[in-house]
Amino acid sequence: MKKQLLSAFFFLSFSLLGFSQEALFGGQQIISPEVHENNTVTFRLMAPDAEKVEITGDFLPTVKMKTPMGEMDGPGKVEMTKNEQGVWTYISEVLNPELYNYSFIIDGFRTTDPNNPFLIRDVASSTNIFIIGGGQAELYKTNDIPHGTIARRWYDSPGLGMDRRITIYTPPGYETSNEKYPVLYLLHGAGGDEEAWISLGRTAQIMDNLIAEGKAKPMIVGMPNGNVIQDGAPGEGSMGFYKPQFMVPKTMDGTYEGAFEDIIKFVEGNYRVKADKADRAIAGLSMGGFHTLHISRYYPNTFDYVGLFSAAIMPREDATGKVYSNFDETLKKQMDNGYKLYWIAIGKTDFLYDANKEYRARLDAMGMPYEYVESEGGHTWRNWRVYLSQFAPRLFQ
Structure with missing residues (x-):
């Protein structure tokens, strides 16, 4: 009986080995790239x-x-x-x-x-x-340095009537310290979700490297889902597996901006943070830049640091909600309340270049201070990764 069991064991072992080898030898045996x-x-x-x-x-x-x-x-x-x-x-x-x-x-x-x-x-x-x-790309690599933690958390959003998913980066040493940290809320563009900045944007690698080099303060980074009809990214939420869309309903109609306090309350209620204006920053790319612009002025005394990366500042027929009313009045209130940095960046060949130029003229006319960065290239992640690596060292100094 023992011999039969041993034979069965070895047969099963070699069978499993065969299946594992199939993955190894079933593919092409060439190097690329x-x-x-x-x-x-x-x-x-x-x-x-x-x-x-x-x-x-x-x-x-x-x-x-x-x-x-x-x-x-x-x-x-x-x-x-x-x-x-x-x-x-x-x-x-x-x-x-x-x-x-x-x-x-x-x-x-x-x-x-x-x-x-x-x-x-x-x-x-x-x-x-x-x-x-080499160069800028060293920030995108996982180097031999202390690393932060990436978590996917679910939070209650009363404003949207559902539990929703958010990606949270905590800096190296967060779990073993009692320190409180500032927070950067980092928003994605159209077609993205709570996975975009962490995968396409290399946020964890950029933050780990900047912090290790002493170029950025240790901070928490919250990367929420800006598509209000989703509770999570395609394949990660209750809607299951489906083809992601570039623009989904209610994406830029004010609903997300109006419910943004739910995200702040979750982060400040579940993480050791410095819960004040001086220790809050918000930034976003494209659609996320549009959201950032409106969130920061709709809550005009909430963020000391604001970053617009290739912001989608353009007229929209569905931009009729309460969030978008009294634009100049709330923008002036944001200016009068004061802030430490209002940072605008865009590429020279970005299709949103003219819209951003017009917005800067509007800020100039009302005397609202800002810093402006103009880079080469267009509406690409190559630029947005650079913008994050330039913006983050300016925060909480």
Whole structure:
């Protein structure tokens, strides 16, 4: 009987080993991407039956693309070369330090790299990523330094009538100290959710590195979901698995801004924070910049630090709620109450550039102080990661 049990055990063990090996040997045995010492990158794909394979990514020259928000700069594409073994190859130019994304296009079908397991989701599209180290990109890497903690929490939102999901970053040492910390509320753009800043924005890596270098104060970062019809990101909330949309109903109609106090109450009631204006900051990209603008003036004595990253400052037909009324009056009240930093940043080729220019003229006319940063490039995560790395060191000093 013992021999039979041992035989069954070894058979099961080898069977399980076989299944695990299937994952190992069932894939393509090539390296892609391969980052070289001179910062060129080789991409490879085994597709012997394909007639044409292209690669597209933000490391290539940009092209104009039509999007739901108008014409914008998008990633270019180039053809790859096929060898006798059916492996398609492309070698990039020398690349600057950066976090890059890319995809393959096989006979017109866009797909990810089967040899690269590292992906990020932006709205409904998933792309592979790789990093060219050095310079600014060192902030995007997980380096050998103390690390903070990332938590996904659920909070009660009476203003929206549901429990909702929020991503919280706490700085290194939070769990072992009795210290109270300031808070940055960091808001995503259209099509994003509570996962956007932590994955696409590399918030945890940026904050860990800035804090370790002594360039930023240790702080808590709250990254809520700005889509008020969702309790959580697609696949993470009660709506289950469904295709994410670029814009969902009620996204920019004042509902989110009006209920934002629910988020502040949760954070200040569940974390060791300094619960005062001097220790609260709010910032957001695109739609999140729109939300930031209106939240900060709707609660005009709540935040000492405000950051508008490529803010979607544009007329909207559904922007008719209470939050958007008395705009100049509440903005002036925010100015009169005083603040330490009102920070506006945008790229020179951003499709929202003119709207931001008009808004700055409005602030100039009323004498409202602000700082302005103008960068290269357009409406991209490449800019927004830089903006966060520039904004965070200015906080709570």
